[in-house]
Amino acid sequence: MAICTVYTTHSLNSSCTISTPANPHLGFHQRHVVLYRSSKKSSRREISCSAGEAQTVVIGLAADSGCGKSTFMRRLTSVFGGAAEPPKGGNPDSNTLISDTTTVICLDDYHSLDRTGRKKEGVTALDPRANDFDLMFDQVKALKDGIAVEKPIYNHVSGLLDPPELIKPPKILVIEGLHPMYDSRVRDLLDFSIYLDISNEVKFAWKIQRDMAERGHSLESIKASIEARKPDFDAFIDPQKQYADAVIEVLPTQLIPGDNEGKVLRVRLIMKEGVKYFNPVYLFDEGSTISWIPCGRKLTCSYPGIKFFYGPDTYFGNEVSVLEMDGQFDRLDELIYVESHLSNISTKFYGEVTQQLLKHTDFPGSNNGTGLFQTIVGLKIRDLYEQLIASKSGTPLAATKA
Ligand SMILES: Nc1ncnc2c1ncn2[C@@H]1O[C@H](COP(=O)(O)OP(=O)(O)OP(=O)(O)O)[C@@H](O)[C@H]1O
Numbered sequence: 001m002a003i004c005t006v007y008t009t010h011s012l013n014s015s016c017t018i019s020t021p022a023n024p025h026l027g028f029h030q031r032h033v034v035l036y037r038s039s040k041k042s043s044r045r046e047i048s049c050s051a052g053e054a055q056t057v058v059i060g061l062a063a064d065s066g067c068g069k070s071t072f073m074r075r076l077t078s079v080f081g082g083a084a085e086p087p088k089g090g091n092p093d094s095n096t097l098i099s100d101t102t103t104v105i106c107l108d109d110y111h112s113l114d115r116t117g118r119k120k121e122g123v124t125a126l127d128p129r130a131n132d133f134d135l136m137f138d139q140v141k142a143l144k145d146g147i148a149v150e151k152p153i154y155n156h157v158s159g160l161l162d163p164p165e166l167i168k169p170p171k172i173l174v175i176e177g178l179h180p181m182y183d184s185r186v187r188d189l190l191d192f193s194i195y196l197d198i199s200n201e202v203k204f205a206w207k208i209q210r211d212m213a214e215r216g217h218s219l220e221s222i223k224a225s226i227e228a229r230k231p232d233f234d235a236f237i238d239p240q241k242q243y244a245d246a247v248i249e250v251l252p253t254q255l256i257p258g259d260n261e262g263k264v265l266r267v268r269l270i271m272k273e274g275v276k277y278f279n280p281v282y283l284f285d286e287g288s289t290i291s292w293i294p295c296g297r298k299l300t301c302s303y304p305g306i307k308f309f310y311g312p313d314t315y316f317g318n319e320v321s322v323l324e325m326d327g328q329f330d331r332l333d334e335l336i337y338v339e340s341h342l343s344n345i346s347t348k349f350y351g352e353v354t355q356q357l358l359k360h361t362d363f364p365g366s367n368n369g370t371g372l373f374q375t376i377v378g379l380k381i382r383d384l385y386e387q388l389i390a391s392k393s394g395t396p397l398a399a400t401k402a
């Protein structure tokens with residue numbers, strides 16, 4: 001029997017106890033979750049429990065708002081099978097998504113200042129002063145150690161901090177949002193990290209598409225909101241990319257000179273070398289530098305065509321491999337031709353990448369490098385998870401993958 005700690009911000013005047021079922025995956029039996037409150041600050045309380053050997057695998061996904069995190073999460077969850085849903089019977093405005101294997105928590109829930117508070121203090125949500133990194137660290141660590149937490153909820157509808165929700169330790173915990181790699185304590189808990197690096201031109205085009213077409217915002221207000229966030233984005237969000245194991249960089253195409261419409265994209269998958277359980281994907285020949293135009297007999301390409309690049313590089317002083325795709329697919333089923341020339345993609349069967357993309361043609365970016373690379377990173381995360389679990393249980397993994 002070990003002593004475990006539950007971290008909570010729950011606003012109850014008196015303490016109460018909830019029995020929770022054992023978590024079979026972790027071999028962990030948690031006796032009680034204790035909800036209590038002594039002050040407005042987060043509190044911790046020790047309880048009796050027995051912890052098993054296995055741990056939750058923690059993945060960090062960083063990006064600015066409106067840069068495709070939700071879309072990426074939907075692709076990742078799909079790779080593991082099963083749908084991701086908000087906690088059943090909970091707050092309808094919860095930001096959490098739970099599936100059989102993964103729980104995705106949104107780091108907006110660790111805003112320490114609500115909308116009014118930020119306005120009063122004159123800070124944006126990107127500013128570390130508007131976020132509670134102590135609680136974020138305590139709770140991610142607790143979940144990684146197999147301990148349930150009472151996580152706050154930031155309500156994007158009301159702009160208020162709602163009463164917390166119970167999060168049980170999943171097999172894979174994804175922490176997504178503005179700051180998963182900002183605090184070194186939280187960063188050290190990550191088994192793998194991803195940064196979605198959307199260039200200003202493309203971010204603007206996506207924002208217009210969503211906020212103007214779907215949410216009725218004016219062009220001026222979209223421009224003003226991007227400009228207002230930019231200094232804090234540059235200071236606190238963008239620097240996190242130096243820590244990421246994989247970066248998906250989205251830029252305007254180079255196939256159409258002077259294009260800044262953001263419709264045709266040049267997408268780069270930057271993969272750090274030497275990361276445990278992560279072998280970078282390569283095109284044709286590992287370590288070579290390759291430029292490939294696949295358009296011809298096996299791939300239909302209309303203007304402006306498709307161009308791939310693969311090669312070694314350095315990124316913030318780290319050795320990386322870069323795989324790049326510029327352009328878009330006319331026929332998604334023909335992606336199999338490209339897939340068959342990629343190696344280390346961690347598929348379980350021939351054509352799995354193509355199948356995943358065909359399953360979700362309605363997701364934004366399915367016909368270009370954003371969808372292709374998000375899907376590949378999803379497969380690499382599945383592989384990393386399986387290798388981590390096998391290494392802990394001492395079971396060798398069957399060598400099957402492409
Ligand atoms: N790969 C893509 N290609 C084209 N447009 C995209 C792509 N990914 C995202 N978008 C656009 O950006 C919008 C936001 O995407 P998504 O909801 O995935 O981002 P998010 O980072 O989760 O946003 P938020 O943090 O604001 O909830 C989409 O509605 C779409 O208009």
Ligand SMILES: O=C(CO)[C@H](O)[C@H](O)COP(=O)(O)O
Binds near residue numbers: 064108
């Ligand atoms: O950058 C953001 C992350 O999604 C949001 O702007 C932040 O969470 C504040 O939310 P809201 O604008 O709903 O008050």
